[in-house]
Amino acid sequence: MLNITRKVEYALIALRHMQSKNDIGLTSAKEIAAQYGIPKQLLAKTLQQMSREGIVKAVHGPTGGYKIAANLKKISLKDFFEKLEGPLGMMDCYFDSECVQISNCNIRVPIQRINNNMRDMFSQMTLQEITQ
Amino acid sequence: MLNITRKVEYALIALRHMQSKNDIGLTSAKEIAAQYGIPKQLLAKTLQQMSREGIVKAVHGPTGGYKIAANLKKISLKDFFEKLEGPLGMMDCYFDSECVQISNCNIRVPIQRINNNMRDMFSQMTLQEITQ
DNA sequence: TTATATACGACAAAAATTATCGTATATAAT
DNA sequence: ATTATATACGATAATTTTTGTCGTATATAA
CATH class of the missing domain: 1.10.10.10 (Winged helix-like DNA-binding domain superfamily/Winged helix DNA-binding domain)
Structure with missing residues (x-):
């Protein structure tokens, strides 16, 4: 996981x-x-x-x-991941909004919160830090 | 991803x-x-x-x-995830150490760093925060 | 005794990931 | 020009992981 x-x-x-x-x-x-x-x-x-x-x-x-070709200091890990693999989130509903269950999903809000934490974390790390 | x-x-x-x-x-x-x-x-x-x-x-x-049955305030999201899904890391080599490539893997150290960040993040969130 | 709930190993289906194939194009070297 | 070698990339195959189901056993309230 x-x-x-x-x-x-x-x-x-x-x-x-x-x-x-x-x-x-x-x-x-x-x-x-x-x-x-x-x-x-x-x-x-x-x-x-x-x-x-x-x-x-x-x-x-x-x-x-x-x-x-790029300045790796200027590419966040989040952007890098998303360039290669698409939207970055623990659950697809973060982006899709197409979940059939959405009306009675009871964890949407907290999940969004975790997602934001994760995206923040990877936004603060640069590719340079990994590859240097 | x-x-x-x-x-x-x-x-x-x-x-x-x-x-x-x-x-x-x-x-x-x-x-x-x-x-x-x-x-x-x-x-x-x-x-x-x-x-x-x-x-x-x-x-x-x-x-x-x-x-x-448990006090959800005392269970971190990291522990919860690991109880249900096993070791929590972006790459299995974080735990396995069985990777054949390990001798010439050039990203092991930085990956460990990211893993630690991720584990820290989920260690600081409790189950209670999600389910309250 | 019956109905309904948990318990759980084994198995099956589906989806996602990982890897390969075949063909096209660009270009350095001969 | 021809050849050898590199990138480009859609299509497809193999593999693995995830997700879901089946069958059977056990516990207990009514």
Whole structure:
């Protein structure tokens, strides 16, 4: 319960790996997959997604790869999680509001409160703190 | 990502429902299931688990049911979650230490830090705050 | 004795997650 | 030009987790 996904885990590993190179040069999905024993294709897709989100920059062709493109100090963990996995909450009703039970749900308000706490917490942590 | 389970959700609903009765009388799984549109058997199992954990007390037989047995002010949300769902962390490696990759995992330390933050947060909230 | 409630292991269904496949495109090197 | 290697990405498959059900046993009020 309350786990992050492999996708996010792989993304963090990749970012940290790239950052350890001091933003110099490119890193291929292959290199990271091999070093950390991660499925290459899945990692590649995750890097592609981060590329679309502007977190990394992709370079095609042989000798190509990825490099960090954003200022990780300016991306909160909350934003990062939501870029990769969508809305961040303990229960979907926080966003959906489509719950059939909503009329007699008796824990909606307290759940919202916890959600806000959690979102606050992850808003106050930056990607940089994880990958530095 | 970072969702709680239905089991925990149902447990919270049940506790809040029972508490709204001011700890007077018993409440059957059937009653709660009907009122909130919850699968009865699953709810029953959850109540049974809470009974084993001493959170509620069960009474057999017709006119039987459950009532709150513990002081909810003294049970943190972290303890509650862990009673129902086991160790609370964003990644299993926080507890397992059985991860094959552990030797070259580069995000273990920062992940532990986030985990600790999360556990602290839920340690500071009580069940009472949710169900009152 | 009957009806109704809890107790619980085993099993089944459904959903979400994780991983792979196939194909297309870009580009450096030969 | 051709080749080799990298990213791009939709579709699909495999796996795992979550969610729900079944069957049977036990307790107890009426």
